[in-house]
Amino acid sequence: MATISDVAAMAGVSTATVSRALNGKSTVDPELVARVLAAAKELGYQPNGPARNLRRQEAAVLALIISDVENPFFTAIARGVEDVAHTVGYSVVLCNADENADKERRYVDVAIQERVAGVIMSPTPDVRNADLLINRNTPLVAVDRPLPDRLVDTVLVDTRLAARQATEHLLAKGYTRIGCVTGPSGVRTADDRLSGYRDALRAAGVRTSPRLVRRTEFRAAGARKAAAELLAHSSPDALLVANSAMATGVLAALGEAGRRPGREVGVVAFDDVAWAELIDPPLTVVAQPAYEMGTVAAQLLLARIADNGRAATTTTLAARLIERGSSHRG
């Protein structure tokens, strides 16, 4: 593979001049620039990234470590990050931690070893992984979930309030025995959604009961089983569901139990998905501004890369309830 020396030899200049011509850092005789460019093209020269990064002590690459590539919420974040990063010449590598602290650890190690310019992550409950980055002063932004007691730029959705509003909406529509299917304990979004749900019930003077709450991983299978149990033993008349994958499980369980969403059991789920309007009745959802979370996170990260001394900020975005048929008795 052609190196900078090959280009220099072909253009009849020094490697320093090639480097300067290609990077435009300092002025070079236009005549020489032309010769260098011609030689580089002729040889199909591509700079050696590792060598460049070794010398520069930084790569124009951001790492984005997300919890689940198969969750549309996180892929939308990824798009937001990419779109911003690309406009300023950074590449984004997407790493799928799969809600698994070991995989997350592995990707954090890769990010450190490859000396990426910065990291955006939706952290697992195991804070030690993020601490690895924090201790090295690697620019870091937490997205979707905060890092407790760590001074780190953070982009969140006010998911507790959103859960409260969703629950209040169900109460307003006349549902009284409202259940909640949320994610694992320790995952902040799961905890917050449960808190918001309880906030609404308490404010309305409705007794909350642990028998109406189920916690499981953020996937369809667990949610299906959880919903089936709730339906069998606790006769809820509505369910608040913490994400879209879980929603498919819950809806499947309703179908099996022969219970119609909306009319018989109200359903509100987090995350607006393409199919929400296709089912009958259409699914009422809490739409999170995922793409925007990605763009904001990327901007924060770029700002921190430019100035690691700036104070850490927390940006909280609002979610939006989209009322559809699954939460109406009519």
Place this chain on the structure above:
Amino acid sequence: MATISDVAAMAGVSTATVSRALNGKSTVDPELVARVLAAAKELGYQPNGPARNLRRQEAAVLALIISDVENPFFTAIARGVEDVAHTVGYSVVLCNADENADKERRYVDVAIQERVAGVIMSPTPDVRNADLLINRNTPLVAVDRPLPDRLVDTVLVDTRLAARQATEHLLAKGYTRIGCVTGPSGVRTADDRLSGYRDALRAAGVRTSPRLVRRTEFRAAGARKAAAELLAHSSPDALLVANSAMATGVLAALGEAGRRPGREVGVVAFDDVAWAELIDPPLTVVAQPAYEMGTVAAQLLLARIADNGRAATTTTLAARLIERGSSHRG
């Protein structure tokens, strides 16, 4: 950040010994190994990836360039690739080319510059990007779509046959004016699905008509418009839809036109998705073995990294028709 020299100094040995102790390439006195390990841990030493890659002339990283992160088909492939790569110590970086030759080009450049060990890609119609890799002998596997006239390992689904069988299924169920909504011309999977559709009609002696075919990007919006037009002007009694994003658009158009899937307009779509069973009637789909495509592609790539001289192979996997209510008149 701690370097290998720091570790060497603390352990009282040379950098060579540290390297050997850490990589286990050659035998080192267990006593020294212990000292080195202790020092490395104490200093939180993480090897400098760029320096290592520069010297080794290769990184233990695979690049996976996919057409659309928001398409579950591709994220399932990504999981397959990751699962295989991780078992042998490779990391996978996921790049979203977004069906866009420019973005693809950009990621190909990054892959070349970072000297990744190999690349798996679902190529856009612009073959020049893949040629960049081929010309440099970068190990490469094409997935989902072939690279015409290039000797490259390839993993495909027999999508033409699958489209034919799906169409035959619709014919067998008594639908006669079958339309097709497929992807852009030049994208092989889109072309093949159209060909399979025509194969089935011809074999059944049904006249094919361009008025029953629409081509658009592989997304919901275009498909929705296309389906609306077909319904308004060509009165199809069934539709074959080339992927799941398009299926949401088609189903929305059917809803707007007040036409019920199955009973009035039969629908078969490519890709089995979680919500296929939730809609009414449930969606008949062509399930592609996406995860398996990913595992096979990763295995081929690893084999080629180990021996770049091996002959190129093409693996074709079968898709499976899953009959549900949307293709039954009853």
Place this chain on the structure above:
DNA sequence: TGCGGTGGAGTAATCGTTTACTCAGAAACT
């Protein structure tokens, strides 16, 4: 005791860039 062989550790070259430093020549002064 002397000698070849061997295992294990250190020395230093190397990978391909970027960039601090140097230097020659031209331009702009006095």
Place this chain on the structure above:
DNA sequence: AGTTTCTGAGTAAACGATTACTCCACCGCA
């Protein structure tokens, strides 16, 4: 003209690992 300033290009020293090569000490054998 002589001196200073400036511009632009070349020289060579990093960056931090891996590894070919060297060397020392020790072992076994005659």
